[in-house]
Amino acid sequence: MNGSAVWHPFTQHAVEPAPPAIARTDGAYLETRDGRHILDAISSWWVVTHGHRHPRIMEAIRNTTETLDQVIFAGLTHEPAEELASALVAMAPSGLDWVFYSDSGSTSVEVALKMALGYFRNIGAPRSRIVVMGQSYHGDTIGAMSVGARGVFNAAYEPLLFEVDTIPFPAAGREQATLDAFEALSRDGQTAALIVEPLVLGAGGMRMYRARVLAELRRIAERSGTLVIADEVMTGWGRTGTLFACEQAGISPDILCTSKGLTGGSLPLAATLATDAIFRAHYSTDRTRTFFHSSSYTANPIASAAALANVGIWKEEPVAERVAALSWMQSEKVARFSKDPRFENVRTKGTIAALDLRVGSAGYLAEVGPRLRAFFLERGLLVRPLGNVIYVLPPFCVTSDELDRLYETIDEAAALASDSR
Structure with a gap:
């Protein structure tokens, strides 16, 4: 124990070192209290x-x-939330006409499930x-x-979870089994x-499937x-x-969940967008048909203003071009590992790149995961592998040179992991 009273998320304090204290953030970097700069490769x-x-x-x-x-x-409203709702409806897939605010990805999913059943x-x-x-993976509430998938993330809480029906992940070549199920x-x-x-x-391993x-x-x-x-909390x-x-x-879904990038990463905020039919099913003089959900900080004005500024950036800056450029760079730079026997399933989707390290056990609790995380951090890179799955998901402002350094370090990390087997 390091004297701190903080209990960190997804952290086993018994085996992990005290985390670096971040004093400042800027662009693609985190700066520690002692002046080290860490490239935030996972945003x-x-x-x-x-x-x-x-700015x-x-x-x-x-x-x-x-x-x-x-x-x-x-019973009250304010301008930032009103303007943001109008902007989200205009930007989202067609037919999503109503916006319900919450404060995290998990809560936006809870809202969506309750809307559907209601x-x-x-x-x-x-229907149930x-x-x-x-x-x-859809969150931790x-x-x-x-x-979400049943496993290490939620095994201790199994008695609290409700039953669902599961269709298989549509892996390449096995898509029809998913559709048939x-x-x-x-x-x-x-x-x-x-x-x-x-x-x-x-969180399930950056697994990618086809749009069709x-x-x-x-x-x-x-x-x-x-x-x-x-x-769409992450996507x-x-x-x-x-x-x-x-x-x-x-496609246009009936309900869409968004959070994470909604405020550009500055403040917690989430929104669940729904069709008019879903809203109208709750709209009645019968008060028992009210949508009974809220959180204390629903539609926080400061977070809403941050999100509205983010919308303005998307509309007025060349964000689409930045996304396209980063997508191209990711595809080009990760390709160096496509025939590398130390890796398998080298893949990209837009700005996301991922590859599976062939080493010992796989899965979230693979022993190589914490070792890799520490290795990257020592070299000034924030990378959190999902067990043996290394992924790169940086801010759109990252440069080609910064990505080169990152992928060179992945190469080095793989060599060390292979030598230690």
């Missing part, structure tokens, strides 16, 4: 898009604190089955854990919703009247190469 858990402390977002935060702090959002109850045709994709489950008309991470399963699979899942859902929930805001990953499949 501080996938939230920082344009770079740390983008426009910081200015919006400062300006808003001069007039607003938290305002209860039940919809069917309120239209007088209750939720279908999920194997190896998925009870509902979000229930619709969903078709079979949805045939009896009892499935309320299918929840998916579009195109990339993040997502499009076909949507078509099957429409035939059975099943709602589709797109968990949204340019990560997969487009603003939202659903765009690549040409």
Whole structure:
């Protein structure tokens, strides 16, 4: 123990060293209290898009604190949240007309699940089955854990989790099995919703699948009247190469969850977007049909202003070009490992690159994971492998030279890992 009273997330304090203290952030870098600069190669858990402390977002935060702090959002409203909702509806896939705010990716998923069940109850045709994709992850609250893969993340909490039906991950060459499984489950008309991470399963190992699979899942859902929930918490805001990953499949989900990059990574905020049909199912003079959900900091004005500034950056700066450039660089630079026998499944999707290290055990608890993390940190790189899966998910401002240094260090790390087997 190092004397700190802080209990860190996803950290086994019994075996891990005291974490470096970060004193400052700027662009693609974190600066420690003793002056070391660390390249943030994972966007501080996938939230920082344009770079740390983008001036426009910081200015919006400062300006808003001069007039607003938290305002209860039940029965009151404020301009930042109103303007942001209008902007999100305009930017999101068509048909998503209503915005419900919360404060994290997990809570946006909880909101989505409750909306889906409430919809069917309120239209007088209750359904309770939720279908999920194997190896998925949707957060760490009870509902979000229930619709994620069962395993080390949630084994201790199994008694609290509700049952779901699982379709297999659509690995290349086995996509039809996924589609057939969903078709079979949805045939009896009892499935309320299918929840998916579009195109990339993040914490499940940066598993990637084809857009046409997502499009076909949507078509099957429409035939059975099943709602589709797109968990775009990680995949949204340019990560997969487009603003939202659903765009690549040409689909509009019934419900879309967004967080992480929503504020450019500056403050916690989430939104769950829904169709007018789902809103109307809750709209009634019968108060029992109210959507009963909130959190104390729903639609925080300062976070909403940060998100609105982020929207402005997307509209007025060449963000799409930056995303395209980073996507190209990732594809070019990770290709050096495509025929390297130390790696397998070298892959990219938009700004995300990932590769699996062939060493000993696989999975999140693979022993090589903490060793790799420490190795990268010693060299001034923030990389958090998912067990033996090394992934690179940097802010859009990262340079080609910085990526070169990162991939050279991955090469070095793989050599050391191979030597230690």
